[in-house]
Amino acid sequence: MADIIQLLPDHVANQIAAGEVVQRPASVVKELLENAIDAGATHIKLILKDAGKTLIQVIDNGKGMSVTDARLSFERHATSKIKSADDLFQLNTKGFRGEALASIAAIAHVELKTKQEQDEVGTCIVIEGSEVQSQDVVVTPKGTSLSVKNLFFNIPARRNFLKSNPVETRHIIDEFHRVALAHPSIGFVMYHNGSEVFNLPVSNYRQRIVNIFGAKTNEKLVPVEEDTEVLKISGFVGKPEFAKKTRGEQFFFVNDRFIKSAYLNHAIGSAFDGLLKDGAHASYFLNLTVNPQTIDINIHPTKTEIKFDDEHTLYAILRSAVKHSLGQFNIAPVLDFERDANLDTPYSYQQKGTPSVTVDSNFNPFAEEKTVSNTSSTVSSSNTSFKKTPAANWENLYVGLESKGNNIQQDFSEVHFESEQQNASIFEDKKIEQKQSTYQFHNKYVVSTIKSGLLLIDQNRAHQRVLYEDFLKHITVKEGMSQQLLFPLELHFSPQEIEIIKQLQSDLEHTGFVFQKIEKEHVEITGVPVMVPESEVSIILEQLISDVENEVPDSNFSATDLLAKSMAKSLAIKTGQSLTAVEQEHLVNSLFACKAPSVSPTNRTTFVTMTVDELDKKFV
Ligand code: ADP
Ligand code: MG
Secondary structure (H helix, E strand, O other): OOOOOOOOOHHHHHHHHHHHHOOOHHHHHHHHHHHHHHOOOOEEEEEEEHHHOOEEEEEEOOOOOOHHHHHHOOOOOOOOOOOOHHHHHHOOOOOOOOOHHHHHHHOOEEEEEEEOOOOOOEEEEEEEOOEEEEEEEEOOOOEEEEEEEOOOOOOHHHHHHOOOHHHHHHHHHHHHHHHHHHOOOOEEEEEEOOEEEEEEOOOOHHHHHHHHHOHHHHHHEEEEEEEOOOOEEEEEEEOHHHOEOOOOOEEEEEOOEEEOOHHHHHHHHHHOOOOOOOOOEOOEEEEEEOOHHHEEOOOOOOOOOOEEOOHHHHHHHHHHHHHHHHHHOOOOOOHHHOOOHHHHOOHHHHHHOOOOOOOOOOOOOOHHHHHHHHOHHHHHHHOHHHOOOOOOOHHHHHHHHHHHHOOOOOOHHHOOOOOOOOOOOOOOOOOOOOOOOEEEEOOOEEEEEEOOEEEEEEHHHHHHHHHHHHHHHHHHHOOOOEEEEEEEEEEEOOHHHHHHHHHHHHHHHHHOOEEEEEOOOEEEEEEEEOOOOHHHHHHHHHHHHHHHHHOOOOOOOOHHHHHHHHHHHHHOOOOOOOOOHHHHHHHHHHHHOOOOOOEOOOOOEOEEEEEHHHHHHHOO
């Protein structure tokens, strides 16, 4: 047989390598920022258009490149940073694999302008899909400017695979944060579509964190310092009472490189043991310095995972350092930090007076069966306090949908003995005076009867569905009702959170929000949707922002849909909440008035049914 192995041409090899190094615009941002840092820049500018899909440009004032180096930098395995494999264990630079520029040039339109301090003029190279288009002499300031346009222009599949602009922007901002946090002594600016998103002057570490995450962060930080033979720690953890529901602000830097480590994250978690509310995540910004010889960075192309020689020791030191700080700064939850629940009563409730739960001590859900099976007449007299409102007719709707597979068309409450009529019409079910038709179970499910059997509704998911359809309707017809606030509500957010609010502003307004001002770090709200209590506004917006940040949407991502989902999630009746008979019934009726009652907005089952047949089978 003939030989079949051949060497891949360079541009193909580069494209393949690009698949590992460049997953999305944010990967390009990371590589270019790191190159600028390695070049000794003290000021770095990042310019983006359309979430980096159209343009990513990084301009630095670093050492620049000579003509030959400029050309060579796009070759694969071309690096100035290591000379031998041994150098891998004494890295002082971010890069060392020499494949970023080659990879990027294989899948985009790239223009490089660079000049070294001592040179009069610089070099400009244009490369498209690994092919050099031109190389010229240019007048350019000291340093390097690299622009990457039309990412994945020659790999449509990859380009189509990119997420929506808000999601890609989010990824870019994440990378930008990681790099900027690791280097407070370098100034960074970021522009997106012509407007400045971040301007981070040279500062100390605390100021850098505050400049990125907003002024309100300052009071949340507790310093952590530790200096041992094997590990030096410096940085901050967030006070427990500010811990977030979503994993957001968690940063480990090892020798100035952002890394992910579930193991070290666990060390922090255990240091916070007992201090965090359920489901909350501590935030941390920690710089670890270790001997470069004790780590291996080259285990992953994006270099965000590293291998430590002695993880166990690091774990122990880290845990005790964080514990020590929390103790030293006297971080135990104090009364002042607890929210006064009275101030928070949503005003729909204030008008109603204190909500109360009425318990009927005579009510026994299991008694029902007995009474029903005795005689029909005793039912109506024994349980008068649980009379059914006759208006509810969702059962009929529902049975209509289900009737295909169901021949048993009798009300469950009428299931008595064989002697009972089996073929009663579905619409003739009001012969007996009805009791309460619903019953809440474990403060989680609402149980009800339908003609064919038993219905179990998940109260939280069902209500999400109801609210979701309602919000969606308001947003799309653009007529959400607004309630004017007596005093404008001022809420603080970090700059990137403000970016997200801006992107969603018009949709939010359609639901009934009225924004008086949206400024760099705060918004002023003068109106909110009718169904949203004022006290919930900030929680809803925070939830929304975190949903946008964490969304991994498919290509048909829509901000409208996300907004409706997120608000429904925030406002829906929670598991654990007890509902009055009227509320239960209202929920059931509203659910079956929905277009898609059977699933929650996130596609989870809202109710299950059990037919009499199925129940009968259980009793054999
Ligand atoms: P690596 O960073 O792993 O060395 P790259 O492909 O990212 O590989 O870059 C190749 C080389 O190009 C670098 O080693 C460096 O010498 C040079 N280079 C890249 N970007 C810059 C820059 N902004 N300023 C100066 N030199 C640069
Ligand atoms: Mg590099």
